Amino acid sequence: GENVEQHPSTLSVQEGDSAVIKCTYSDSASNYFPWYKQELGKRPQLIIDIRSNVGEKKDQRIAVTLNKTAKHFSLHITETQPEDSAVYFCATNTGGFKTIFGAGTRLFVKA
Amino acid sequence: DAGVIQSPRHEVTEMGQEVTLRCKPISGHDYLFWYRQTMMRGLELLIYFNNNVPIDDSGMPEDRFSAKMPNASFSTLKIQPSEPRDSAVYFCASSFLRLNTGELFFGEGSRLTVL
Numbered sequence: 015g016e017n018v019e020q021h022p023s024t025l026s027v028q029e030g031d032s033a034v035i036k037c038t039y040s041d042s043a044s045n046y047f048p049w050y051k052q053e054l055g056k057r058p059q060l061i062i063d064i065r066s067n068v069g070e071k072k073d074q075r076i077a078v079t080l081n082k083t084a085k086h087f088s089l090h091i092t093e094t095q096p097e098d099s100a101v102y103f104c105a106t107n108t109g110g111f112k113t114i115f116g117a118g119t120r121l122f123v124k125a
Numbered sequence: 126d127a128g129v130i131q132s133p134r135h136e137v138t139e140m141g142q143e144v145t146l147r148c149k150p151i152s153g154h155d156y157l158f159w160y161r162q163t164m165m166r167g168l169e170l171l172i173y174f175n176n177n178v179p180i181d182d183s184g185m186p187e188d189r190f191s192a193k194m195p196n197a198s199f200s201t202l203k204i205q206p207s208e209p210r211d212s213a214v215y216f217c218a219s220s221f222l223r224l225n226t227g228e229l230f231f232g233e234g235s236r237l238t239v240l
Contacts, residue, residue, distance in 0.1 A: 046227045057216065057231040058168070103168060107227050111156050111220055112181055115168040 016041040020104050020116030028124050033091045035119045037104035040085070044106040047080060047087045048113070052101045061102075062089070094123045129232035131217050137238045143205040146235045149198055150219030158218040158229060159192055159202050168216070174200065207239045 017040040027033050039047075048063035064071045064078045064087065071078050075094075080087040091098055104116040130149040138144055150157045158173040172182040177194045185192070189208070194200040204211055214236050218229040 048227065048229075050229075057233050058229075059231070060228045063226065063228065111175070111222070111227055112170065112173060113158070113227065113229055114170065115160075117167045 016044065016106060016108070016112075016114045018104060018106055018114050018116040020119060022119060023117065024120045024122075026122040026124065027094050029094060029096060031094055033089075033094055033098070033121055033123075035089045035102055035104070035121075036086065037088070037116050038084075038086050039106045041106065041108060042085070043108040044085075046107050047078070048105050049076075049078060049089050050103045050105065050115075052103065052118075054100070058103060091121075094121075096123050096125050099123045129217055129219050129230055131215075131232035131235050133235055134233065135236045135238075137240065138207055139240050140208055141206045142239075143203065144207045144211075144237060144239075146202045146215050146217075146237070148200045148202070148217030148232060150200070150217070151221075151230055152198065154219035154221045154230070155197075156220040156222065157194060157200050158220070159200070160216040160218065160231075162214045162216060162234070163212075171202070204237075207237075209239045212237055212239050 020037045045066040050058035051061045052058040062076050062078050064080050075092045077090045101118045101120050103118050105113050107113045132147045155176050159171040161169045171184045172192045174194045192202045214234045216231050216234045218231045
């Protein structure tokens with residue numbers, strides 16, 4: 015079945031620095047790549063997504079890149095702020111809505 | 126819309142007891158998912174439904190777990206008998222095909238503790 019690997023498991027950055035989280039997937043049929051943010055004790059919420067026909071997408075301080083050949087996709091957060099501290103999950107699905115999540119990255123932004 | 130509604134928010138029970146978790150998806154959504162979240166295993170997909178029909182239950186860990194969706198506005202996840210290793214946060218999520226995005230809308234989760 016589909017497997018999504020996510021790295022690193024924990025990331026600590028200084029406020030204002032950039033953070034990068036990377037994921038790899040195994041199913042070449044995957045065509046949708048969302049990222050979810052989960053604050054402590056809260057539900058996961060979508061923050062950005064990308065489809066397989068797009069290589070990069072940006073929304074203010076966050077961006078996602080996709081390399082279909084290498085089956086890699088990454089989340090980039092610039093000018094990090096303390097409120098960015100949370101667990102971030104990458105995920106994939108093949109268009110059938112079956113969404114498989116990576117293990118998550120716990121991001122700490124130090125003020 | 127109030128979003129995906131789950132109940133109970135917290136459940137503490139003893140090993141061997143039956144547990145029923147409930148979910149009301151967003152009105153009009155045609156996909157419903159049950160996920161289990163633990164520190165060790167992350168977010169695991171247990172089962173999902175399309176138009177009330179179970180599509181993939183390959184993530185259901187054992188026969189002790191069962192899920193139903195009798196109508197478009199209600200689903201249950203049942204564990205019988207419960208075991209301490211079932212302790213986790215169980216999330217229900219729904220989605221809408223015509224959004225054409227695949228975005229999942231999660232409920233607030235049901236935190237289950239089995240003693």
